[in-house]
Amino acid sequence: xxxxRAPATEARLxxxxxxxxxxxxxxxxxxxxxxxxxxxxxxxxxxxAMSLYNHVxxxxxxxxxxxxxxxxxxxxxxxxxxxxxxxxxxxxSVRDMLSRHPWANGLMDSGTNPGPxxxxxxxxxxxxxxxxxxxxxxxxxxFAALDSYIYGFARQEKGLPFDGGEQAAxxxxxxxxxxxxxxxxxxxxxMAKHVLQRGYDYSNEFTFGLDLVLDGLExxxxxxxxxx
Amino acid sequence: xxxxRAPATEARLxxxxxxxxxxxxxxxxxxxxxxxxxxxxxxxxxxxAMSLYNHVxxxxxxxxxxxxxxxxxxxxxxxxxxxxxxxxxxxxSVRDMLSRHPWANGLMDSGTNPGPxxxxxxxxxxxxxxxxxxxxxxxxxxFAALDSYIYGFARQEKGLPFDGGEQAAxxxxxxxxxxxxxxxxxxxxxMAKHVLQRGYDYSNEFTFGLDLVLDGLExxxxxxxxxx
DNA sequence: TGGACAAGCTTACAACGTACATGTAGCCTA
DNA sequence: TAGGCTACATGTACGTTGTAAGCTTGTCCA
Numbered sequence: 040x041x042x043x044r045a046p047a048t049e050a051r052l053x054x055x056x057x058x059x060x061x062x063x064x065x066x067x068x069x070x071x072x073x074x075x076x077x078x079x080x081x082x083x084x085x086x087x088a089m090s091l092y093n094h095v096x097x098x099x100x101x102x103x104x105x106x107x108x109x110x111x112x113x114x115x116x117x118x119x120x121x122x123x124x125x126x127x128x129x130x131x132s133v134r135d136m137l138s139r140h141p142w143a144n145g146l147m148d149s150g151t152n153p154g155p156x157x158x159x160x161x162x163x164x165x166x167x168x169x170x171x172x173x174x175x176x177x178x179x180x181x182f183a184a185l186d187s188y189i190y191g192f193a194r195q196e197k198g199l200p201f202d203g204g205e206q207a208a209x210x211x212x213x214x215x216x217x218x219x220x221x222x223x224x225x226x227x228x229x230m231a232k233h234v235l236q237r238g239y240d241y242s243n244e245f246t247f248g249l250d251l252v253l254d255g256l257e258x259x260x261x262x263x264x265x266x267x
Numbered sequence: 268x269x270x271x272r273a274p275a276t277e278a279r280l281x282x283x284x285x286x287x288x289x290x291x292x293x294x295x296x297x298x299x300x301x302x303x304x305x306x307x308x309x310x311x312x313x314x315x316a317m318s319l320y321n322h323v324x325x326x327x328x329x330x331x332x333x334x335x336x337x338x339x340x341x342x343x344x345x346x347x348x349x350x351x352x353x354x355x356x357x358x359x360s361v362r363d364m365l366s367r368h369p370w371a372n373g374l375m376d377s378g379t380n381p382g383p384x385x386x387x388x389x390x391x392x393x394x395x396x397x398x399x400x401x402x403x404x405x406x407x408x409x410f411a412a413l414d415s416y417i418y419g420f421a422r423q424e425k426g427l428p429f430d431g432g433e434q435a436a437x438x439x440x441x442x443x444x445x446x447x448x449x450x451x452x453x454x455x456x457x458m459a460k461h462v463l464q465r466g467y468d469y470s471n472e473f474t475f476g477l478d479l480v481l482d483g484l485e486x487x488x489x490x491x492x493x494x495x
Numbered sequence: 496t497g498g499a500c501a502a503g504c505t506t507a508c509a510a511c512g513t514a515c516a517t518g519t520a521g522c523c524t525a
Numbered sequence: 526t527a528g529g530c531t532a533c534a535t536g537t538a539c540g541t542t543g544t545a546a547g548c549t550t551g552t553c554c555a
Contacts, residue, residue: 144376144422145373145376147422147426148372148373148422148425148426158446158450158451158454159450159451161451161454162450162451162452162453162454163453165453165454165456165457166452166453169453169456175456175457175460175461176461178457179457179461179462179472180472180475180476183420183423183469183472183475183476184416184472184475184476184479184480186419186423187415187416187419187420187422187423187476188412188415188416188419188476188480189419190419190422190423191414191415191416191417191418191419191420191422192411192415192419194372194375194376194415194418194419194422195411195414195415195418197376198375198376218386222386222387222390223386223387223389223390224390224394225390225391225393225394225397226386226389226390226393228393228397228403229393229403229406229407232403233403233404233407234407241411244407244408244411244412247408247411247412247487248408248411248412248415248416248480251412251480251483251484251487252412252416252476252479252480252483254483255479255480255482255483256479259475259479
């Protein structure tokens with residue numbers, strides 16, 4: 040058993056930061072962020088929990104690393120497109136990332152220091168606005184407005200009792216049955232005449248708001264009201 | 268010590284759900300949601316942790332109760348105003364609530380079942396749109412777009428390394444010093460020429476996006492493109 | 496051959512949510 | 526006035542969490 044370069048009794052592959060992060064992301068995707076514990080992550084990697092600390096300095100570092108990794112999945116705004124289509128594509132890409140990794144949205148506020156992928160992403164977004172003819176001040180406005188909408192939408196989507204889809208209709212149905220019609224008439228109306236209609240899917244609302252914001256930004260840029 | 272109606276050796280006031288919730292909210296406001304533990308909450312109320320379970324069924328119930336309580340703080344859209352000013356006022360009120368209780372934003376996605384204050388609030392918002400001439404489908408769009416923006420903005424604000432204000436400028440300063448200019452030119456530009464300018468405050472961005480969304484909604488309502 | 500060093504393991508601890516059993520104060524009925 | 530019911534507070538305990546500290550071991554260079 041003292042073989043120098045033996046085929047590693049069990050072909051045990053070495054741990055490294057990337058493997059730790061990738062596995063952590065998978066666990067969080069599958070079972071939710073609250074099920075991601077150091078022990079479970081270790082187990083998944085065939086290793087004791089404490090061994091992970093050779094590759095991440097603590098759990099916060101792990102979470103920050105995960106955030107930066109999923110930021111790297113977002114499609115950067117392309118230089119080839121005009122600013123509006125470029126931003127539209129990357130916005131949809133952000134949203135896709137957030138539905139692949141729903142835990143990411145709730146984590147980013149705790150992430151004080153952004154990683155390199157995050158910084159690169161933001162830089163490219165800002166650059167797209169600047170090259171699209173936005174002043175610096177208007178770029179700041181645009182960035183704030185657009186990303187607020189995108190992340191806010193993902194947040195809402197997660198919190199809503201009705202997700203759209205088949206089995207969610209049942210949820211809405213029972214919820215509707217328990218709602219006092221005279222106390223919440225408009226909620227009841229919306230549920231009955233809209234949410235419960237065949238084919239309703241809340242996620243379809245995304246592009247409506249996205250275009251609304253993008254069009255609004257274009258108008259604001261052109262009227263140039265906000266150089267202050 | 269067997270006095271029947273003695274002035275209660277220590278004037279100990281009885282616990283009740285409202286007092287528990289109010290104290291929990293204060294603790295979360297002061298020290299962040301992660302410092303709110305059952306033991307600390309009990310201590311703050313002069314009571315053992317387990318006593319709390321006579322008034323909340325578990326920690327999740329406590330958190331849900333807190334959410335509904337702060338929802339009750341939001342100014343409902345007034346029937347007197349036209350839809351746009353009414354929604355503008357309530358949007359600002361939501362934002363104010365979220366800066367008083369920053370923890371609330373991160374908690375609402377886990378809150379599966381909304382409380383009465385939450386339901387009433389949503390009902391009034393929907394009603395304001397309906398009475399403002401929005402179709403049912405457009406009301407759904409409007410609700411999704413507007414609230415996504417509001418909650419998303421609060422979320423962004425919390426996560427940003429630069430908050431605006433005096434001491435935050437210093438943070439931005441050092442951050443700027445560590446950023447490689449050639450790698451993140453637009454980030455550097457924004458920081459140097461905008462964020463670090465005297466009087467910059469990210470929170471001022473809120474009304475820009477708010478008006479952008481409200482104006483966009485008005486336009487969408489009038490063109491009535493979305494009855495589908 | 497030896498010894499340094501990185502990486503994994505073992506043990507341990509404090510803080511958390513909360514189950515369960517026990518105590519007790521105050522009101523209702525007899 | 527006595528007895529007992531109910532609501533609420535306590536005490537103790539367990540399993541799970543993140544992680545500090547020290548130990549062991551496999552690998553590589555001198």
